[in-house]
Amino acid sequence: MFDCSSLYSANSGGKKRTYVELGKRGVAGIRLSGEKINGSTIAYLSRQLYFITHNYKKACRGIVIYCEKFVPADKLTYILFEAILYNLVHTYGYEVRLGWGDMSTAINTEGLSDSTIPKLSFYLQNQELYQRKFHFEQNERHFRRVFTSDxxxxxxxxxxLGDLKIFFLTSNITKKNTDQLALVISELADNVGDHTDADCLLDVDISKDFYTRDDDETGKYIAVNTVVLNFSPKCLGHDIKEKVRNHYYKESARYDAIQEAYENHKQHFDKNYDEQDFFNVVSFQDLITGRKGDTQTGGTGLTQLIKSLGKNAAEHSCYVLSGNRGIAFYPELLEYNADNWIGFNQQKNFIDHIPDEKVIFRSPTQLCGTGYNFTLVYRREKDELYGETANSVTV
Amino acid sequence: MNCMAKQQIQLQFEKIITNLAGNRFGRDTYIAQVKGKIDIEEKNIIEIPEIIEDVASSFVQGIYRELSEQYGKERALEIMELHSVRPEVMEKIEYAIRVYGI
Incomplete structure (x- = not known):
């Protein structure tokens, strides 16, 4: 079951005080202000929901959420929001109402229009349809699956991979690029499934193709936005951390090198780069796996593919988030050295150097599990005029 | 090594499968369909069904994983060779081995 309940406790706020009043008929209201729906919004919403689910339990019958502006920062943000709404309805059985003052999307969040969020009231009347739409969709612009680990x-x-190739057939992107995209997306799903038994949500959308760029008067641009998400008790680098710290591996020069790198990186640990970041980076190393006793698996394929994707796209924004820490994928920093170590740094040196500053980031949302967010913008291949209003590309 | 004897092993998949992807699937395929038949004294040609139109690097890395762990990458490539009658699939396999390694 794809269940995001862990978001609420993980973002409960600890000592931060929060209170949500339970109104007449057992209805609680949550108001979300701010210019965008972003990581802070998800953390705030989760904290409020933790209070409601933890304190009122069944005394609360309904939840009304009102967003002053429903303008998601990126695809992962609205997918998390969608997962929360689905969880409140299907896991907790609450009556949920969602309202908003203004809803708008950009090239990287256009998929929102075909999600269950804008038509929530319709889906609440058709629960079977709601379940189906949440777990499966395939139309010209939208591909959604929820997989069990099996x-x-x-x-x-x-x-x-075959399904994704068929999905991309009708897009206005070159086959070379869509084949690469299909490969990366299926690799991500394989990667997520390899490290956890949790269910995995995969959502891909293709934007409309009328976006323009300031530096390209004639070009029209199109984006492919992808999220691969799981809610697992283990963060990305958790297993490998346990394995390395407890020496759960047979004799291996490669794992000894990880120990050496740890000692070097430890000297630079601070609020911007800590142990969790180190082990997240370790999880992308070739021939390193979190499974106990298994010394050599994994591969260089995923990061190499991400690199080639970024190089072929006109614009890109790709990252992975796990816990409240993230790694941003910059093609120029996805280079393995001769010994197949990836440093995420200009030195191409994992053993001696920490990743470049722009690579590691902290998120206000604590995500129990792993979420990949990929936005790749391409120049349109075909030249048909669509006569639609042009927007600027902003990723 | 060129004078090694050759033996062929034909891979089989569900008929709806037209692409091969996934490191785990590669490892599983090796264990289920290759490991019991392979002869390390011979060159083993692994025949990929004609219906397969694409092979991802992850599958290639996965199917070679156990052999390369045991015998090293170079020797693994000598012992086992992936083959398809489709030139475009052969190109992808060769590219995967050259660029991503095994």
Whole structure:
């Protein structure tokens, strides 16, 4: 079951005080202000929901959420929001109402229009349809699946790759690029499934193709936005951290090198780069796995593919978030050295140098699990005129 | 090594599968369909069904994983060779090995 309940406790705020009043008929209201729906909004909403689910339990019958402006910062943000709404309805059984003052999207969040969020009241009247739409969608611009870990075993990823290629057939992006995209997305699903038994949500949308760029008068641009998300008790670098710290591996020069790198990086640990970041970076190293006793698995494929994707796109914004820490993927920093270590730094040196400053970031949301957010913008291949209003590309 | 004897091992997949992807699937395929038949004294040609139109680097890395752990990457490539009658699939396999390694 794809269940995001862990978001509420993880973002409960600790000592931060919060109070949500329970109104007549057991209805609680949450108002979300701010210019955008972003990581802070998700953290705030989760904190309020933790209070409601923890204190009122069944005394609360309904929750009304009102957003002054529903302008998501990126795809992962609205997907998390969508998962929360679905969880409140299907796991907790609350009556949920969602209202907003203004809703708008950009090239990287256009998929919101085909999510269950704008038509929530319709789906609440059709629960079966709601469940189906949340778990499965495939139309010209939108591809959604929720996989159990079993579905990603065996030939599951191969079938997914085939499905993604079919999905991209009708897009206005070159086949070379869509084939690469399909590969990366299926690799991400394989990667997520390999490290956890949690269910995995995959959502891909293709934007409309009328976006323009200031430095390109004739070009029209189109984006492919992808989220791969799981809610697992373990963060990205958790298993590998346990393995390295407790020496759960057979004799291995490669794992000894990780110990050496840890000692070097430890000297630079501070609020911007800490142990969790180090082990998140370790999880992308070749021939390193979190599984106990297993010394050599994994591969360089994923980061290499991400690099080639970024190089072929006109604009890109790709990151992975786990816990409240993230790694941003910059193509120029995704280089393995001769010994197949990836440093995420200009020195291309994992053992001696920490990642470049722009690579590691902190999120206000504590995500129990792992979420990949990929936005890749391409120049449109075909030249048909669509006669639609042009917008600027902002990723 | 060129004078090694050759043996062929034909891979089989569900008929709806037209792409091969995933490191785990590669490892599983090796264990289920190759490991019991492979002869390390011979060159083992692993025949990919004609219906397969794409092979991802992750699958290539996965299917070679156990052999390369045991014998090293170079020797693994000598012992086992992936083959498809489709030139474009062969190109992808060769590219995957050259660029991403095994």
């Amino acid at each position: 579905q990603l075993k065996g030939d599951g990823v191969s079938k997914l």
